[in-house]
Amino acid sequence: MKIIKPSYEILDPIDGQAILKKLELIGRVSHKSEDHITETSAAPFVKKLIDLGDESVLEHVSITVRFICDRGVSHELVRHRLAAFTQESTRFCNYSQDKFGNQLTFIQPCFLHDMTGGKIPNSFGYTSDDNVWYYAMRDAEAAYFGMLREGAKSEEARSVLPNSLKTELIMTANLRELRHILQLRCSKRAHPQCRELMIPLLHELQSKIPIVFDDIAERINHE
Numbered sequence: 001m002k003i004i005k006p007s008y009e010i011l012d013p014i015d016g017q018a019i020l021k022k023l024e025l026i027g028r029v030s031h032k033s034e035d036h037i038t039e040t041s042a043a044p045f046v047k048k049l050i051d052l053g054d055e056s057v058l059e060h061v062s063i064t065v066r067f068i069c070d071r072g073v074s075h076e077l078v079r080h081r082l083a084a085f086t087q088e089s090t091r092f093c094n095y096s097q098d099k100f101g102n103q104l105t106f107i108q109p110c111f112l113h114d115m116t117g118g119k120i121p122n123s124f125g126y127t128s129d130d131n132v133w134y135y136a137m138r139d140a141e142a143a144y145f146g147m148l149r150e151g152a153k154s155e156e157a158r159s160v161l162p163n164s165l166k167t168e169l170i171m172t173a174n175l176r177e178l179r180h181i182l183q184l185r186c187s188k189r190a191h192p193q194c195r196e197l198m199i200p201l202l203h204e205l206q207s208k209i210p211i212v213f214d215d216i217a218e219r220i221n222h223e
């Protein structure tokens with residue numbers, strides 16, 4: 001079995017200034033005020049849209065993100081109905097195959113000691129929770145491969161797979177929905193493993209697209 005950390009990757013090249021200019025052009029159609037566009041007008045215009053709650057304009061730009069996370073976190077993300085998702089299938093992936101290293105991959109829970117890279121919990125510093133989790137994953141892997149050996153299909157053997165199983169999830173969401181998702185999933189009320197993934201995503205988006213995520217980041221910082 002393999003234990004890895006969660007990660008994400010933004011699949012689109014992002015040009016924040018171009019996004020702001022596009023949003024301004026679209027937003028100004030309603031009042032036919034395109035003649036007010038200048039070299040510097042996009043950022044304050046988009047900020048005003050957000051301050052006024054005129055967020056439908058943000059729906060004209062979408063971002064695609066690939067998440068590598070556990071199944072528990074993926075269950076939370078796929079609840080966001082206005083995003084599009086494609087997910088690694090435990091029905092169709094047979095983890096006994098070479099392309100999966102003939103093993104299961106699990107996501108390191110951020111609240112346990114680091115067990116990535118083959119570190120097993122038999123050394124000083126590990127807690128009983130580390131041990132319970134590690135051996136539960138080992139037992140789940142043994143049960144999964146046991147069912148396959150007995151002739152089960154992968155869609156049947158998956159019944160013993162735990163929430164910590166690694167999954168890949170591609171999510172495409174427009175900026176309005178992304179703001180909503182990040183607001184909910186970066187909050188202190190969100191699951192720590194969801195926050196572990198989404199807070200760096202929020203900061204990266206904020207650094208690449210001016211204005212659009214500033215208020216969300218500000219709110220999260222002051223919670």
Ligand SMILES: Cc1cc2nc3c(=O)[nH]c(=O)nc-3n(C[C@H](O)[C@H](O)[C@H](O)COP(=O)(O)OP(=O)(O)OC[C@H]3O[C@@H](n4cnc5c(N)ncnc54)[C@H](O)[C@@H]3O)c2cc1C
Nearest residue numbers: 076079080081082083177180181184185187188189190191
């Ligand atoms: C901290 C936390 C704890 C949670 N705990 C649980 C739990 O214990 N059990 C559980 O089942 N879920 C739980 N959830 C999931 C939660 O109930 C939502 O399903 C999830 O956050 C998706 O959010 P959403 O419905 O606002 O938004 P999305 O599906 O992302 O939709 C975005 C927005 O569009 C609008 N919208 C979308 N669809 C409709 C619709 N059909 N009708 C009207 N408006 C719509 C709403 O304004 C919505 O906020 C939890 C979520 C969080 C963040």
